[in-house]
Amino acid sequence: MKNGLKTLEQTVATARDWLLIKAALGGDSKSFSILVSFHKKRVQAIGFSFFKNDADVEDFVQEVLLKAFNKLGTFKGGSLFSTWLTRIALNTAINAKNRRQEYKPLADEDRIAAPTKSPEETEIRKATAAAIREAVRELPEKYAVCIELYFFYDNSYEEIAEITSLNLNTVKSNIFRAKKILKEKLRQFYEK
The missing domain is CATH 1.10.10.10 (Winged helix-like DNA-binding domain superfamily/Winged helix DNA-binding domain)
Known part of the structure; x- marks a missing residue:
């Protein structure tokens, strides 16, 4: 039953994300803020795994969310929004790491x-x-x-x-x- 519940939760989350993405693409900035609120902790967790201080993590989160906002029109739904956002976050973190040579895995x-x-x-x-x-x-x-x-x-x-x-x-x-x-x-x- 646990797998069935997880699948149902994922289906609901996917539908919710799609509705918010459509609204955000239509110019509703509040929808993007709501969408981000569901996924921001994951981006922060990635930030904390790569950067040593809170200020760097906050800068990282803002950079990732700005990239996601600017690229939202390229999201085609071939994956979950959370997967797409995680990929942006991971690429951003790796690029920052390569620029700074600063990495803290956990x-x-x-x-x-x-x-x-x-x-x-x-x-x-x-x-x-x-x-x-x-x-x-x-x-x-x-x-x-x-x-x-x-x-x-x-x-x-x-x-x-x-x-x-x-x-x-x-x-x-x-x-x-x-x-x-x-x-x-x-x-x-x-x-x-």
């Missing part, structure tokens, strides 16, 4: 660690998040991008293939290899 521990019941659990989660962040940072970029999109942004293999312009088997291979490397790196962390 967000702060506080953004990763879920609320817990005790300070000890919080510290364990923070240490685990730091170890994961460090392990992902050490991955080759082609693996890091795929594994982040898979685990941290909950994209399917097919969505990752579309976002990264890689073929499906390459995405599966990159994720498999990234998991294998991470497993070994994290095993070393827990053996310390």
Whole structure:
């Protein structure tokens, strides 16, 4: 039933997005603002995975949303709007990274660690998040991008293939290899 519910939610979200896109293309700027409100957190999450400070993330988000607004007429619906927007965000982040040579693959521990019941659990989660962040940072970029999109942004293999312009088997291979490397790196962390 869970898969059926997810499919229904995706169908409703897709229909909602299409209505808002049509209205925005018709000149209704409020519709674009509403559309963005449903997807802004995903763009921010990508920003936090690439940039070190909040000001850079906010600049990144604004740049992505401006690009999306300017290119909205090119969205043909061959994918979900969220996938299209994620691709713009990822391209923008990678281009910025190449310009600045500044990359931080995961967000702060506080953004990763879920609320817990005790300070000890919080510290364990923070240490685990730091170890994961460090392990992902050490991955080759082609693996890091795929594994982040898979685990941290909950994209399917097919969505990752579309976002990264890689073929499906390459995405599966990159994720498999990234998991294998991470497993070994994290095993070393827990053996310390």
